[in-house]
Amino acid sequence: MYDYLIVGAGLFGSVFAYEAKRRGKTCLVIDKRNHIGGNVYNEEIAGINVHKYGAHIFHTNNKKIWDYVNSFVEFNRYTNAPIANYNGELYNLPFNMNTFNKLWGIITPEQAKQKIEEQRKAAGITDPKNLEEQAISLVGTDIYEKLIKGYTEKQWGRSAKDLPAFIIKRLPVRFTYDNNYFNDKYQGIPIGGYNVMIEKMLEGVEVRTDVDFFEERESFEKLANKIVYTGMIDQYFDYQHGILDYRSLQFETKVLDIDNYQGNAVVNYTDKETPYTRIIEHKHFEFGTQDKTVITEEYPTEWQQGDEPYYPINDDKNNETYKKYKALADNESNVIFGGRLATYKYYDMHQVIGSALTTVEKELGDLG
Ligand code: FAD
Known part of the structure; x- marks a missing residue:
């Protein structure tokens, strides 16, 4: 009998397993995929670590979490500085002085502020009713038309006029010549890839891949005193x-x-x-010098049952449904629900690690 059956070898499950092992507990980790790591998994292609489930850049302001991940693997100095390609015109992201200089030929922050203010005023939007109006009221028409509209419409599969304003609460505008996408203090990519970190976490823990919890639910439930479940919460409760x-x-x-x-x-x-939203060239995350390169085009798609669930849609309808599942989860004895799928919440990696550490401390105490 194990102390814990952990369903899902993603970051939440792996951190939980590592911490439980440190506290002398036994765990069995299962994952329905044929590998560990969940969405941070890297697949090696042509000697290059490919981010199989989308580009993953680690960033955090939390020194404790940064030290924690660095205790498993060293991180490189990768800094995310994306480029926007609008019909062949290239702009720096996030919106900063380099972007404004290229858009309008202006040089000083004062000129950039004036330009944005002029455009916001000219649009005359006081009460934004949709995403388009919201974005224009925040950054003006030029930035919206060239850098937001097409990307957002592809991302959501509908017109920005039909998307709710709340999707964009703020748009980061930076009046310095700084192309670093994140404001966080710490940032990088694990040297050798994310798999190195996950493998270290799961060292000495029994792991079975290619195993779906729901295919043998009853026998799995009997294997451990408690379950840590990181799969989809609606599936756990049979929809x-x-x-x-x-x-x-x-x-x-x-x-x-x-x-x-x-x-x-x-x-x-x-x-x-352009039908895709992004192209990722994986070798540049690790300053690769291989002869070949691997690129990935990203196409946002409507989700149907059976597809990979990437981003939860936290609109009113889905949030109400989630609340009902959460109530059931709160009443489920001996099951801990954690991670992005079981809490129906988008988490960055540092957040999911933080959440797993808090869960473990609550469950098994702080080791200091
Ligand atoms: P997961 O990694 O999804 O792990 C859950 C695991 O459970 C999966 O391996 C799954 O196969 C398994 N599972 C589910 N159901 C079952 C079952 N029935 N039986 C057995 N196993 C099961 N974060 C950042 O910090 N920076 C980024 O740049 C970044 N980019 C991202 C890009 C994309 C496209 C996405 C979608 C997310 C991104 N994230 C990023 C977020 C990051 O992926 C998550 O924070 C992290 O993967 C969450 O870990 P998790 O353990 O909760 O979930």
């Missing part, structure tokens, strides 16, 4: 309150016989004609 919706992605990965395709890890395609 009795309906299906929770997600937005999904399709990835087209290609090996190219050249050493450098786009000179940057992340290029966003912000026009509406």
